Amino acid sequence: MRPTSTIMALGYKTTKREQTTMRILIRLATLIGLFTWTGIAAAEQVTVRMWMHEHPPRIPIDKAIIADFEQANPDIKVRYDVISAQEYSTKLLTAFAAGSGPDLFNNTSTLVTQYFAARILAAIDYDALGYANEAALLAKFQGGFDGIRFQGKLYGVPTEVSNWTCFANNSIWREAGLDPKTDWPKTWEDLPAGAEKLTTRDQNGVPIRRGFDFAWTIPGTFWFTPNTMIHQLGARMIDEDNYKAALDAAPSRRAFQYLQDWAVKYRLGGPQYTASRTDFLAGKLAAECSFGIWGIPQMQAAGIDWSVMPAPRWADAVSDNGLDIYAYYMMVNARSAPAVQKAAWKLVRFYTDHAAELFGSAGLFVPRTEVTESAAYKENSAAPFFLAELKKAKFSPRVVGYTRVLDTILRGKDKLVQGEKIDDVLPVMNEEVNAVMNRERARAATLVK
Amino acid sequence: VTVGIARRVVSVRLHHKWWGLIFVLPVVTFFAAFNLFPTLFGLWLSFTDYDLLSPPVWVGLDNFANLLADRLFVQAFTNTLVFVLGATVPVWVLSLLAALVFDQTFRGRDILKAAFFLPVLPPVVVVAVVWRLLLHPNGVLTSLTGGWWGITEIRWLADATLAPLSMIAVQNWAIIPFFMMIWLAGLAAIPPEFREAAAIDGAGPVRTFWHIDLPQLRSTGVLVAALSSINAFQTFALQYVLPTDPGGPANSTLVLGLLVLKYGFQYFRMGDAAAISVVMFALIMAVTLVQLWFNRRA
Numbered sequence: 085m086r087p088t089s090t091i092m093a094l095g096y097k098t099t100k101r102e103q104t105t106m107r108i109l110i111r112l113a114t115l116i117g118l119f120t121w122t123g124i125a126a127a128e129q130v131t132v133r134m135w136m137h138e139h140p141p142r143i144p145i146d147k148a149i150i151a152d153f154e155q156a157n158p159d160i161k162v163r164y165d166v167i168s169a170q171e172y173s174t175k176l177l178t179a180f181a182a183g184s185g186p187d188l189f190n191n192t193s194t195l196v197t198q199y200f201a202a203r204i205l206a207a208i209d210y211d212a213l214g215y216a217n218e219a220a221l222l223a224k225f226q227g228g229f230d231g232i233r234f235q236g237k238l239y240g241v242p243t244e245v246s247n248w249t250c251f252a253n254n255s256i257w258r259e260a261g262l263d264p265k266t267d268w269p270k271t272w273e274d275l276p277a278g279a280e281k282l283t284t285r286d287q288n289g290v291p292i293r294r295g296f297d298f299a300w301t302i303p304g305t306f307w308f309t310p311n312t313m314i315h316q317l318g319a320r321m322i323d324e325d326n327y328k329a330a331l332d333a334a335p336s337r338r339a340f341q342y343l344q345d346w347a348v349k350y351r352l353g354g355p356q357y358t359a360s361r362t363d364f365l366a367g368k369l370a371a372e373c374s375f376g377i378w379g380i381p382q383m384q385a386a387g388i389d390w391s392v393m394p395a396p397r398w399a400d401a402v403s404d405n406g407l408d409i410y411a412y413y414m415m416v417n418a419r420s421a422p423a424v425q426k427a428a429w430k431l432v433r434f435y436t437d438h439a440a441e442l443f444g445s446a447g448l449f450v451p452r453t454e455v456t457e458s459a460a461y462k463e464n465s466a467a468p469f470f471l472a473e474l475k476k477a478k479f480s481p482r483v484v485g486y487t488r489v490l491d492t493i494l495r496g497k498d499k500l501v502q503g504e505k506i507d508d509v510l511p512v513m514n515e516e517v518n519a520v521m522n523r524e525r526a527r528a529a530t531l532v533k
Numbered sequence: 534v535t536v537g538i539a540r541r542v543v544s545v546r547l548h549h550k551w552w553g554l555i556f557v558l559p560v561v562t563f564f565a566a567f568n569l570f571p572t573l574f575g576l577w578l579s580f581t582d583y584d585l586l587s588p589p590v591w592v593g594l595d596n597f598a599n600l601l602a603d604r605l606f607v608q609a610f611t612n613t614l615v616f617v618l619g620a621t622v623p624v625w626v627l628s629l630l631a632a633l634v635f636d637q638t639f640r641g642r643d644i645l646k647a648a649f650f651l652p653v654l655p656p657v658v659v660v661a662v663v664w665r666l667l668l669h670p671n672g673v674l675t676s677l678t679g680g681w682w683g684i685t686e687i688r689w690l691a692d693a694t695l696a697p698l699s700m701i702a703v704q705n706w707a708i709i710p711f712f713m714m715i716w717l718a719g720l721a722a723i724p725p726e727f728r729e730a731a732a733i734d735g736a737g738p739v740r741t742f743w744h745i746d747l748p749q750l751r752s753t754g755v756l757v758a759a760l761s762s763i764n765a766f767q768t769f770a771l772q773y774v775l776p777t778d779p780g781g782p783a784n785s786t787l788v789l790g791l792l793v794l795k796y797g798f799q800y801f802r803m804g805d806a807a808a809i810s811v812v813m814f815a816l817i818m819a820v821t822l823v824q825l826w827f828n829r830r831a
Contacts, residue, residue: 174798181585198801202586290671290686301777355777356670356691488800498783502693516604527582 130427131161135179135186137172137412142446145438153434160427180204180417187420188428190243193231193411194307197482201528205239206418212429213241226451226471231411231479240413241436244448246376247409247477248308249470250393251383256282256293256370264371264391271399272313272342276350282370289351297353297360298346299374306343306497307490308408309373311480312395313339318402322489324481327521331493331514337506338398344500354501364388373407377470378447392466394473406473408480412448451475485524492516578807585801596808606809608784609792612697613766616788619701620708620765625757628709629750632716633742650710657707661774664703665690668775690776693785700771700786708764712757719753720746755828759821766817769794789813 136146143166150162165186167175173195179185185204199205208221215221218238222229228245232238252264260282269278275296282295299305314321319335322328330336347354357363361379364372365386373395375383383390395406414435416428439450444460451471461467483489496513500506579596581589600606635646652660667673668689675687689699723746731741769790773779780787780795787795789809797806 177585177801198584198586202584204586286685288683288685303778354691355782356686356688485800491795491799494778494781495784498693498778498781501691502783527584 129159129161130423131163132188132424132428132431133163133165133186134428134431135165135167135172135176135189137169137190138166139169139446139448142442142448145441145445146435149435149438149441150431153431156434157427157430160430162431183419185417185419187417187424188414188431189417190412190414193409193413193479193482194304194486196232196240196413196415197234197484197486198528199415200234200239201484201525204418205234206416206420206425207237207239208241209416209426209429212426212433214430214433224452226453226456227475228409228411228451231409231482232413232415240415241432242411242413242450243436243439243442244412245409245450245474246378246411247470247474248374248376248395248407249473250371250373250395251364251375251379252371252391252393253364253367253369254389254391255367260370264393268393269396270394272396273399275396276346276352279352279371280350283352291351291353291357294353294357294360294363294369296371296373297357297363297369298343299360299372300347300353300355300357301359302361302374303490303494304410305374306493307480308410310336310339310343310493311478312405312407313342313398315405315408315478316398316401316403320481322481322483322517322521324483327483327518327525329514329517329521331496331517332510336514337510340497340500340510341506343497344506347501348503355498377449377464377466380464380466381447392469394469403478405476405478407477409474409477410479483521483524484528485520488520488524489517492520575807575810578803579811581804581807583803585803589804592804596804597812599805600808600812603805605784605787605792605795609780609787609789609809612784612786613768613788613790615697616701616704616768617762617765619698620704620768621758621761623701623705624709624712624761625754627705628712628757629716631709631713632720635713635717636720650714652707653711657770658774660703660707661771664699665775668699691782693783696776696782696785700768700775703775704765704768704771708761712761715757715760716750716753719750722753723749752828755824759824762820762824763817766813766820 134150136142146164146166150164154160154162173191176185176189176191180202191199196205208218210217210221213221215224221238221241225242228242229238232240232242250268252268254264257264257267262281267278269275279295279297282293283291284293286292298309311321314335317335317338319330319333321330321336321339323330331340346352353360358368360369360372361374363369364375365382365388367386367388371393380390397404414432416425416432418425420428436450439452440454440458440460442448443450443455444458449455449467449470451474455461456467456471492513496509499509578589580591580593582592582596583589631649635642635649655663669675670686670688670691674689675685679685679687688695690696727745727749728741731745736744767790768788772786772788772791773794776782776786780791790813793806793809793813796802796809
C-alpha cells in the first residue's frame with residue numbers, strides 16, 4: 085500500500101497537490117534515512133593501514149589474503165602498501181616521525197628493538213588475535229618468537245623465520261674429485277683446508293676461483309657469523325639484557341681471528357672479490373653459507389646443481405647451533421586507535437593462518453604444523469634440514485642502536501682484513517660498541533616518556 | 534590636475550608593485566617551502582636530540598661539542614680535507630693545462646676536445662659504476678699497472694691507503710674537463726691585442742702566459758677554485774657507490790656528506806646529522822669567503 089493511501093484511508097481529505105507534496109516528502113525522508121544509515125555503517129568501518137617490505141612473490145598472496153579478509157570482515161578495510169626493501173626502514177621511521185606510521189607493519193628481529201624502546205609496538209592482544217593466551221599461540225608454532233619477546237611479553241607474530249646455511253655446488257666439487265656428502269668440512273678448523281682443495285690460484289697465489297668464501301659484502305654476515313661462532317662456544321658477543329659487549333673476550337677473539345686468517349693468512353677470500361652469493365649463483369664458487377631456504381629457487385633458476393650442508397661447528401663446540409636465525413614479524417602500532425589495533429590483530433591472525441600458502445608460493449618459512457604438513461614442504465628436500473637447524477639455532481642479540489653497533493663491528497672487520505693486529509682492533513671495537521650501546525640506551529630512556 | 538596625476542602615478546606604482554609581488558610569489562613560496570624552511574629546520578634540529586620515533590629534545594650545543602670527541606666525525610673531517618686537497622689543487626693545474634692545449638689551433642682539436650669532455654656527461658653514479666669495474670683487484674687497471682712487475686692483484690678499493698687515492702683519481706678524471714671549459718672561456722675573453730702586443734715586445738709563450746694570460750684569468754681562477762672546493766666538500770655519490778661498502782674500507786673514504794647520511798638515516802640521530810651539515814655549511818662558506826677575499830685583495 086502506498087503511504088499517501090494510508091493517510092487517505094484515515095479519512096483525511098487531501099487535494100491532489102497536497103498528495104504530491106506528501107509523496108515527495110515521504111520519499112525524501114526515506115532517502116535521508118537510507119543515507120544516514122549507510123553513513124553510520126561507513127563510520128563504523130575501521131581502516132587498517134598495513135605496510136610490508138617488498139618481496140615480489142609474496143605480494144599477490146598478500147593481496148588475495150587481504151581481499152578474503154575484507155570479505156569476511158566487511159567492517160574492516162585494509163589499506164595495503166608495499167615499500168621497497170632498501171627504503172623500508174627509513175620510510176617506516178620517517179612515517180612514525182611524521183605521526184603517520186602504519187597501523188600494522190612488518191620488520192626483522194634485528195631492527196625491532198628500537199620500535200620497542202620508542203613504545204611503538206603494541207603487546208599482543210590475544211583476544212583480538214583469537215587465541216586464549218600466549219600458550220595457545222605458541223602451541224601453533226614450533227619456535228620463532230624469541231626475537232619479538234621483550235620483558236616477558238610478545239609484541240608480534242612471525243611471518244618468516246629464517247636461518248642461513250651452507251650450499252655446495254656439486255659440479256665444482258665433482259671437478260675437484262670431491263663429494264660434498266662425504267667431504268664437507270664439519271668443523272671451522274677443517275674448513276680452510278677443505279676450501280683450499282677447491283680453490284684455484286694464479287702464479288702469485290691470488291685466487292682465480294674460490295672454494296668457499298664468506299659473504300663479506302653483506303653487513304649482516306658480521307653479525308650472524310661471529311655471533312654463531314661465539315654461541316657455539318657457549319658465550320655471547322653482546323649481553324642484550326645488560327647491554328655489555330664481550331668483543332675482547334676469548335670466544336670473540338677466536339671468531340674474529342678466524343675471519344682475519346681467512347682473508348689475510350690463508351688468502352681464501354675477502355671483501356675485494358665479487359660477492360660470494362653472486363659468484364655462487366654464477367657457478368664460480370664451490371660453497372657458500374649465506375642463503376636461506378628462500379635461496380633455492382634462485383639456485384634452480386641459475387641451473388646450479390646444489391646440496392644443502394650444515395654450517396660448520398667448532399671442534400670443541402659446547403652448543404650444536406648452526407648459523408643464527410632472524411625473523412620477520414607483523415607488529416601493531418601502539419599509537420593507533422584501540423579499535424584499529426583490534427582490527428589489525430584480527431588481520432594478523434587471518435594473515436598468519438595462511439602460512440602454508442606463504443611457504444608454498446613465496447618461500448617464506450614459518451615453523452607451523454600446517455606448513456610442515458603441506459605438500460610444498462614435503463616436496464622440498466631441504467626443508468626438513470632447515471627446520472632441524474632452525475630448532476637448534478639462536479637469535480643474534482637485539483639492541484637499541486643495532487645499526488651503529490654493527491657499523492662499528494664492520495669497521496673493526498675492515499681493519500682486521502687490512503692486517504691490523506687483533507690485540508689492537510678488538511679492545512677498541514669493544515670500547516666503541518659499549519659506548520654506542522650505553523649512549524643509545526640512555527638516549528632511548530630519555531626520549532621515551 | 535597635478536594632484537590627480539600624482540595620485541595616478543602612485544596608483545600605477547602600487548599597481549605595478551602588487552603585480553610584481555603576485556608574479557614572484559610562487560617562486561618565493563617555493564623557495565621558502567623547499568629551501569628556506571628545510572635550512573632553518575635543519576639548523577634548529579642541530580640543537581636537538583631526535584631519533585625520528587620520539588619528539589625532538591632541545592640539547593643546546595651538545596651535538597656540536599660531541600662531534601669534537603666523535604672518532605667518526607674526526608675521521609670523516611680529515612678524509613674530507615684530504616679529498617678536497619686532492620680534488621682541487623690538481624684540478625686547477627691540470628684543467629688549466631688542458632685548456633691551454635685546447636686553446637691552440639691544431640688538426641682534430643674539436644673532436645679531441647669533445648672526446649675529452651665526455652667524462653663530464655654521465656652522472657657521478659654511472660662514473661662510479663664504470664670505475665668500479667675498472668678498479669677490480671684483478672681488473673683492467675691492475676693488468677695495465679701491475680703487469681710490469683708481475684702483480685696480478687691490486688686492491689684499489691679494498692686497501693685503506695689506495696681507496697682514498699682511487700677516489701681522488703676518479704674525481705679528477707670526471708671533473709677536469711668541466712673546469713677546462715671554464716678556463717677556455719676565460720682564455721677566450723682575453724683581448725687578442727694583449728697577446729699581440731706581448732709578441733711584438735718579443736715575449737715567448739711562457740712569458741705571455743705568466744704576464745698576460747694568468748693575471749687576466751684571475752677571476753676565472755677564483756671561480757674554478759670556489760666551484761671545485763664546494764664540489765669537493767659536498768662529495769658523496771663517489772664514496773657511496775665506488776667502494777664495496779660505502780665509506781669503506783675501515784672508513785678510509787668516509788666523508789662528511791656520507792656521515793650525514795649515516796647519522797641521519799642509518800643511526801637515526803637526526804640532531805647529530807644536522808650538526809654535521811651545519812659544520813659542512815660553515816666550512817664551505819669559510820673557504821668561499823677566503824677565496825673571494827683573496828680575489829678582491831689581488
